[in-house]
Amino acid sequence: MKQFIVIFAILLTLPSVAQNSITLEECYQLVKDNYPLAKQSQLLGAQNKLDEEVVNTAKLPQLSLDAQATYQSDVIEFPLAMSGIEPLNKDQYRATLSVNQLIYNGGLTEASLNLKSAQLKTKQKQVDVNLYHLKQQINQLYFSILLAQESKLLLNAKQTQLEAKLKEVKSGIKYGVVLPSSDKVLEAELLKLSQQFQELESNRIILIETLSSLINQPLNVETEFQNPLVETKLDSELTRPELELFQFKKEEIEHSESLIAKQNYPKLLGFATGGYxxxxxxxxxxxxxTFYTAGVKLNWNVFDWDSNKKQRQSLAINKDVIDTETETFKLNTNIELNQQQKDIAKIEGFMASDLEIINLRKEVLKSADSQLKNGVITSSAYITELTNLYEDQNVLVKHKIQLQLAKANYNIIKGQ
Structure with a gap:
């Protein structure tokens, strides 16, 4: 009982700013917004912006400064007929400033920018895929909390029934209708219930704290976790983010092919050099x-031993690899969906029989209640029947939550 008081004191000290109510969909959105991995999308966007600025510098004039001082062992000598010309110095000095301006590069710069944009989409979609995988973890925590809530309600009902029965038994003992020790059995069962309350509440606190950390939102035992009405559409159409990721990877490869193809295009540059x-x-x-030179320069790699062609062939193979990954993903996901459908049907079948079992247990408990009042059976026999009913009711609640969880997981697997 002291442990229960300690737990209750802890509950009172939990932050009062926690949400009053939360839904499963809100948890999905909060983990998508607040999970540390979510920051990567903005970081990748900022990184891509810098990369694009670097690529765009190719369109700007390129400046270079050179300076040198040399001493030569020999210089040009002039014949005797030109003896009036002063011979060159063996020590020579030069400083130049050169400007190169790209005029045409076959669209290589634009192709590089397109590739950077495609790479950003791929990286950001990979972040989305990683965040999407957290949804099943959210499901497990959320429905475990719901199960703990429902189990607590059943324990409360059982406790209320036992307390009422304890009063009846004490009255029966007083008038000699019931055996004197019968109330002790009921009191012991109430103490066991207190332990079950403590364990259930402790597990519930751990689940809530874990979910709170995952979605970065203050939650406590006072927060109402709304029971979602999960609907599923049992069809084979997949809308998983992984499928978009595969498509973005193929588009990235196509942009890489375009970039490689343009690398062999002729490049035209203008240049100017001034010096002293x-x-x-x-x-x-x-x-x-002082001096200067100016002009244009054409560069064209007319033969590369088919290096460019082989690079593009290698990329084409990568696209085929992605196609096989896509088909494999679809196959495995459809197998998983089929298994999940069977689980849903199985749980629904269990729930139908659960209701029949509970109705039978209620009839048995009703009879045991009458027998206990008349001193025909002991309190232990009555508690056995009450516990059987409670356990079967708990199984039904468990199956209800499992059904909702299975449907929610089905939607996540499908991409809904």
């Missing part, structure tokens, strides 16, 4: 002078 050095462009002027 000794000698300058005029080799006959042995003095420091």
């Amino acid at each position: 050095g000794n000698p300058g462009l005029n080799m006959l002027d042995n003095s420091f002078q």
Whole structure:
């Protein structure tokens, strides 16, 4: 009893800011928004923006500064007929500033940007897939909490019935109708119920705290977990995020193929170089002078030993691999859905027989109640029948929650 008081004190100290009520759908949304992994989507977006800015720098003028000082062991010598020309210095100096401007690269920059965008979609969809897998964990916790709530209600009903019966038995003992020790059996059973309450509440607290951490939302035992009305459409159409992920991976490969194809396109650049050095462009002027050059340059790799072609063939194989992964995923998911359908049908069958068993147990308990009042049976026999009824009612509640859980998992497996 002291343990129960301690647990009750803990409950009173739990945060008062916890939600008053929550639904299964809200839990789905909260884990999607608040789970640490969810931050990756924004981080990936920021990273992609930086990558795109880097790619776009190819369209901007490229500046380079060079400076050098050299000493040569020999220089150009002029014949005697040109002896009036001053010979070149063996120590030479040059500083240049060059500007290169891309004019045309066959759409390589745009292809790179398209690939970056496709890679971002793939990475963000992978985050969505990882978050989606948390839904089944949410289901397990949420319906376990509901089961604990329903079990507590049954325990309360059993406790109320035992307390009422204890009063009747004590009255029967007083008038000599019931055996003197009969009330002790009932009191012992009430103490056992107190232990069951403690264990049930302790497990419920752990489940609520785990769910609260998962969805990053304050919850406590005062929070009402609404019982969802889960509806399922038993068809084979899948809408799982993994299927979109497979499609994004194929699109990423297609953009990679386009990028590789454009790498062999001709590239046209404009350039200009200005400098100061000794000698300058005029080799006959042995003095420091300024100079500049400007022009255009064409670069075209006309033959690469089929390297480009083989890279694209390799990517095409990757697309075939993704197709096989997609088919495998669909097959395994449909098998899982079929198993889940059978579980739903099995639980529904159990529930039908549960109701029949409970009705029979009630008749037996009614008879035992009359016999106990008349001193025909002992309190132990009565408690046995009451416990049997409670356990069968608990089985029905368990099957009801299991059915809702099975339907919710079916929807998650299907992607609904």
